[in-house]
Amino acid sequence: MPEDARRHNRSLALQALFGSDPLSRADLARSTHLTPTTASDLVSGLLDDGLVEEVGRRPGRGAGKPATLLRIVPDGRHLVCLDLSDEEAVVGAVINLAGAVVTRRTLKRNGRAGDDAVDLVAELAESLAADTDRPLLGVGIGSPGLVDGHGVVVAAWSYQWARVPLAEILSARLDLPVHVVNDANAATLGEFTFGHTTAQNFVVVKLGQGVGAGLVIDGRLVSGERAAAGEIGHVVVDERGELCTCGNRGCVELAVAVPFVRQRIAAAGADEAARRRVLAGAGRRLGLALATVVSAIDSQEVVVSGPPDIVDERFLAAVLGTIRRRTIALIGEHVDVRASSLGTDDVLFGAASLVLSQELGIA
Amino acid sequence: MPEDARRHNRSLALQALFGSDPLSRADLARSTHLTPTTASDLVSGLLDDGLVEEVGRRPGRGAGKPATLLRIVPDGRHLVCLDLSDEEAVVGAVINLAGAVVTRRTLKRNGRAGDDAVDLVAELAESLAADTDRPLLGVGIGSPGLVDGHGVVVAAWSYQWARVPLAEILSARLDLPVHVVNDANAATLGEFTFGHTTAQNFVVVKLGQGVGAGLVIDGRLVSGERAAAGEIGHVVVDERGELCTCGNRGCVELAVAVPFVRQRIAAAGADEAARRRVLAGAGRRLGLALATVVSAIDSQEVVVSGPPDIVDERFLAAVLGTIRRRTIALIGEHVDVRASSLGTDDVLFGAASLVLSQELGIA
Numbered sequence: 001m002p003e004d005a006r007r008h009n010r011s012l013a014l015q016a017l018f019g020s021d022p023l024s025r026a027d028l029a030r031s032t033h034l035t036p037t038t039a040s041d042l043v044s045g046l047l048d049d050g051l052v053e054e055v056g057r058r059p060g061r062g063a064g065k066p067a068t069l070l071r072i073v074p075d076g077r078h079l080v081c082l083d084l085s086d087e088e089a090v091v092g093a094v095i096n097l098a099g100a101v102v103t104r105r106t107l108k109r110n111g112r113a114g115d116d117a118v119d120l121v122a123e124l125a126e127s128l129a130a131d132t133d134r135p136l137l138g139v140g141i142g143s144p145g146l147v148d149g150h151g152v153v154v155a156a157w158s159y160q161w162a163r164v165p166l167a168e169i170l171s172a173r174l175d176l177p178v179h180v181v182n183d184a185n186a187a188t189l190g191e192f193t194f195g196h197t198t199a200q201n202f203v204v205v206k207l208g209q210g211v212g213a214g215l216v217i218d219g220r221l222v223s224g225e226r227a228a229a230g231e232i233g234h235v236v237v238d239e240r241g242e243l244c245t246c247g248n249r250g251c252v253e254l255a256v257a258v259p260f261v262r263q264r265i266a267a268a269g270a271d272e273a274a275r276r277r278v279l280a281g282a283g284r285r286l287g288l289a290l291a292t293v294v295s296a297i298d299s300q301e302v303v304v305s306g307p308p309d310i311v312d313e314r315f316l317a318a319v320l321g322t323i324r325r326r327t328i329a330l331i332g333e334h335v336d337v338r339a340s341s342l343g344t345d346d347v348l349f350g351a352a353s354l355v356l357s358q359e360l361g362i363a
Numbered sequence: 364m365p366e367d368a369r370r371h372n373r374s375l376a377l378q379a380l381f382g383s384d385p386l387s388r389a390d391l392a393r394s395t396h397l398t399p400t401t402a403s404d405l406v407s408g409l410l411d412d413g414l415v416e417e418v419g420r421r422p423g424r425g426a427g428k429p430a431t432l433l434r435i436v437p438d439g440r441h442l443v444c445l446d447l448s449d450e451e452a453v454v455g456a457v458i459n460l461a462g463a464v465v466t467r468r469t470l471k472r473n474g475r476a477g478d479d480a481v482d483l484v485a486e487l488a489e490s491l492a493a494d495t496d497r498p499l500l501g502v503g504i505g506s507p508g509l510v511d512g513h514g515v516v517v518a519a520w521s522y523q524w525a526r527v528p529l530a531e532i533l534s535a536r537l538d539l540p541v542h543v544v545n546d547a548n549a550a551t552l553g554e555f556t557f558g559h560t561t562a563q564n565f566v567v568v569k570l571g572q573g574v575g576a577g578l579v580i581d582g583r584l585v586s587g588e589r590a591a592a593g594e595i596g597h598v599v600v601d602e603r604g605e606l607c608t609c610g611n612r613g614c615v616e617l618a619v620a621v622p623f624v625r626q627r628i629a630a631a632g633a634d635e636a637a638r639r640r641v642l643a644g645a646g647r648r649l650g651l652a653l654a655t656v657v658s659a660i661d662s663q664e665v666v667v668s669g670p671p672d673i674v675d676e677r678f679l680a681a682v683l684g685t686i687r688r689r690t691i692a693l694i695g696e697h698v699d700v701r702a703s704s705l706g707t708d709d710v711l712f713g714a715a716s717l718v719l720s721q722e723l724g725i726a
Contacts, residue, residue, distance in 0.1 A: 005396040033368040201588040222580050224661020225564040234691045235655045292598045292655035298587020328597045
């Protein structure tokens, strides 16, 4: 069998085992459409690699020999996962193949930017790699800004990065495969692979220093023609709104990015009604942009990822109400708007999901 | 080999041959990741079925025997394709596997609706089926309105259809597989399979009695959670606009559906400047909705399908200008807005594409 066919089949087998109850070799052959012989050969290789283990036998049905059951070894590999979306600190964790956090580390940024920030990220990754004695599968990173398909951060304003080949630099320093994705897309991957959603069509909006979105359509994350899918931060939702740094007025980012909303909350002071109006207004503006997105892709769910002082019930209700008012009933009546089920760990889990898919073909 | 694996491999082989220069058995094995033996067995079956034929030999490179080349037999199967998007007539064609129109027929509607319109559609399909003596692969239909994944027209206002199982009814009458898709999605499939686009991420907007869109993302047509993807007709683009039948004000449909634009053109009379303002205004409103869609999916192209009296250079320029003003430069600067490369045949070719994908696995 050609080598790329073998790799493809290996991914099919791992995919079938991932997040599933233990399976027999025959189950695996059935669900992957491989012949029993091919499936059995693959399993031998996976056992040798320490990725899969036997976990007992299934009680026989009828006269046949009870089948040996297989599962992925939870600590067969560890993953180093980094979240760079916070303004104050770089955050990381070692995560295992079962999606459990093994260890966590955080390094304060103290304003570090440019090459100095690249060093900070490398230090965090090295510390985490030293925290585990298990074989490392790779490093996954969720970064703010535009990230291309080769792990180059094309532009990340908050780190003053422009065309920084982050994957290549870190891969050379750590001698490990490194994969980088935009933080909103990471949050989306995390929700899809490790979160509570069962939808195959949904949008994750990440409110941070800016506003980004990730789209899952028919079960796949959308990257777009220039890896810029989900860049809704500068869609105009108020033509008579404030002037944005991008040159337009009334961008989504001015309406719902964390620093701007917190400014308006601070201005409201102790006036609870004013605070609520701020959140409802921000939610309405976000809903205006999302109504069109939800209509275009017929999304079942909108997941909002952001700090709990902003993403509260009132905010979510305003987003939902606006989407309902501005879409056809068939779509609007069925859409659900909720906070991320992974809380603030969504980018870390997304980074883990990225490494799993790139290194093992598990989506 | 299990039967579904065989069907899957057969689709891989046909897909590789479709729209390609003739290939050898070895080429096929390489491009499908199948073993040479499996590929050779598949080819034997396809030759027996009259789907593939040998077309000579490739001049040998080096000492090897010259390889026999294979291609899909253009008239190995014929497809009956129907376009129901026109208000005045139902339009059909027989199309072959090479995408050539073999014959065309049109039946006037004369206001027929409900069951009577179903009969009209069946008559057209039967006439077309009788026009050819080649084996028929199936019937493909592009219908206005909402169509579910089982070929049920959930709602098509212009035919007064509500939950009409069009695929099932026609399949029983014609004794052929019948596949139905929304007309905007059909136009999108047509553009993708037979049109001039090379983009993997694009939007097709169909202006007809209403306004619908089809989205291709990473090379696949998006269906959405309830098969309602692309239903942007009732996205609000002008909160202070006219009241729509849906209960909202200022829907996209009021701005750019063909009957409404033609009314405004008629009101402009011989005043050429007024006519231009009408088209520029309609284009701007469509651009408002599309700016968000293009940002969300990072689309490379917007294809507008509609009558040439509306979709002219001025209209397209207004759409493009609005998208550019309302998206980030990275996306807006690279997006292209153009008319459909298949003209008014786009729905027919999309119906053909649907049958090819459903019956032969060719996407």
